[in-house]
Amino acid sequence: MTSSPATVRDATVEVTAVSKWFGQKVAVSDLSCSFGPGITGLLGPNGAGKTTLLRMVCGLLRPSDGSVTILGVDPRRQPSVYAKAALVPEEDAVYPALTARQFVRYATDLSGAPRSRVDEAITAVDLQAAADRPIAGFSKGMRQRAKVAAALVTGPDVLILDEPLNGTDPVQRAHLIDIFRRLADEGKTVIVSSHVLAEVERMADRVLAVVDGRLAAAGDVGAIRHAMADIPYRVRIEVGDTRRMAALLLETDVVSSVAVSGSTLHVETSDLADLGRLVPRMAKQVDARLTAFEPEDESLESVFRYLVHRR
């Protein structure tokens, strides 16, 4: 695989030119990427192919074309690799009649992991109080945590999570993110597919964006934004004399539009770096106090929106 932001050097999961179609519907198209230690966020609108990609990575779906390996092995040919990989699926894949403890113990027994880890995993997801209640009576957030516990108990080197934050409240979300972060710091590969962009932005070291079954962008969020040269940056500037600043800005080549709102200017520019050099000089020139210079669309949400609307 040639080097690109879509690939990592010490990859544990490699996806090579993978496509998947279901009849006439192409769910994933010629997608290549790799995942390594740390947290990788997998983003995309509904129906983009994220879940299909993750299920191919796990070996639950056979790629129509291309190949997938986990730790150098095709999981469909060698189920032994599942001792080191775990999936937390989006769907409600739990046994309602079992208690949380029984469910986690079942996962332990199936994976050959030591039973001593059961209580550890349950404590890690903060389910101790409900551990001996049947899962049938659990809320969605509790079921999510039970699934995460069942995945963690096997001590995986590769953890794949499909919408793991669904149904969780903010406290539980923060708790789960801490767990994922800790695993990543230990050198595990964590792949998280999520719609909660703010949280993914917080926890992910890199993101892969999938749109219409194709890889739309990969890498660091800021770098992805910089790579979108055709879309002007939006910058918020707080300055004392907005009108004179606006006049000066419009005389430059790098600014395409300025909107004034009280003491705030919303500027569109094709060259953020250049603007960043010019603005302090202009402020000094008009003898105005510059209090803020902030890109407004370097957030993951903005990047995501641009990626989706570019198709």
Next chain:
Amino acid sequence: MAEGVVFDLGYRPHEGPRLGRSGARWALYRDGLRRVLGLRRRMRRKVFPLVLMAVAVMPALFFVGISVVLREFDAAATFFGHAQYFELTGIMALVFVALAAGELLIPDRVNGTLAVYASRPLTTIDYLLMRTASLATVVIGFLWLPHLVLFLGRAWVSGFGSYVADNWPTLWKTLLASGVYFLAYAPLALLIAATSKRGALAAVLFLGVMLISGGATAALVDSGFKSFGLLALNQHPGYVKDWILGSHAHDWIPQQAGFEPIVSLVVILTLGALCGLLVVARQKKAA
């Protein structure tokens, strides 16, 4: 001071007529028909009901065809009389009811959509009545249609007016018999469906109960335990049907046990009422 404004994005509340409870019931009935017949669903959901109906009507069409070709109605050429025809369609109705009952009651409960009905002007009784009505429409229609075809076919070749004048009671009798079959099968099937989470499981249990009761009671009645004849659940509708049509298609177990057809009818109605009450209680608990 902070200001706010709401922009009209085109949302408009419904300003048309409100159809109320009757409209809701009608919608529920139509939805039930669609589920049972597989309408507006994938082709594979339509296959079974369509095949069953085709198999039920084929013999009638065949006999009518023979009669038209021969230009006369010959009783000897018609292998099935109205009474015997129910032997064929009765078994099909049993299997159909087994599968359709689950389709009507289970998805709403398992998928959690009962709450949607509860937020409409519908009571639990409305819900169950309309579901039962849609099942009744299809099952009774499916049972009666071949008889209508047979009747009209015979009338066609026998001098329409005179045949109809002489034989019109056959129409309401076969319709009534179809209703009896429905009442004999549907309540128990609906009760089992109301307590199951899987339609297939409910179907197997219902059929198992019906068939095993027939086999077991035959042996017991044969051994002298006549009262067990009342438990031959799949035999009562046939016995009542013969009574209505004035025929003797079969030696029914309740008949062998010495019971009159009216007793079979009472058993059907009593079991139906009991199952109905239990279904209502179960459904209210689930809602």
Next chain:
Amino acid sequence: MRGFAAIVKVSLRQALGGKRVIVLGLLGLVPTLVMWLSSRNLTAGAAARRFYDAPFGILFLMVLPVCALVIGSGTMGDERRDGTLSFLLLRPMRRWVIVTAKFVAAWVASTTIVAASGLLAAITLGARSGDYAATGPIVLAVAISSAVYVAVFMLLGYLTSRAVLIGLVYVFIWESSITFAAAGLANVSLFRIGVTAYAALVPASRQPLNEVLGSLAPGAWGAMAKAVVITTLAVLALASLLRRRDALSE
């Protein structure tokens, strides 16, 4: 081994939990009830013949297939519908091990219910006729027939959501009617495999069973061999499907 045992344990709990086992258990009491009531005041010989008239037929033609269909078709089918199939497949276990464990659980569950029913009926026969020779063979026959039914319905339950419908047609139309029509068709009748084992072990049953079922070729070892072949083929076929097919939930 631990994983195998865990799958068997959880699957047994799924198969025998809930209201369905109560209903199946009650259905299982019918052969005993029929035997007890219908053989009152009969001689030993007459009681034995009565056993093969109805209770035996109800057990093998109705109770056994219904139990096997309910339990067998749900074994893999329910996992797929509930979305827990991915939970099972993403384990470091060979597919045939997973399938074998599921089969063992379903077989034990089905055999427990039906064998208990058969055993009670055979004990009732013994109480009426003084001959308890049928008790062991009936358990063996149930176990054999149960194995083949469960294996076939388990495979069917994974292949199609219409497994129950197909199973019903097979049991109540093919097995209960068509295979009686021609001797040659008896070879494709699953319940007869167990019955032939029974007939081999209980010689007194051959004549009444021949009258009821038509031609019967008694042979316990032959029956067991057939059962092993059919279940092995079904398990391997299902394992192969799990390996090759996409694990899509419904």
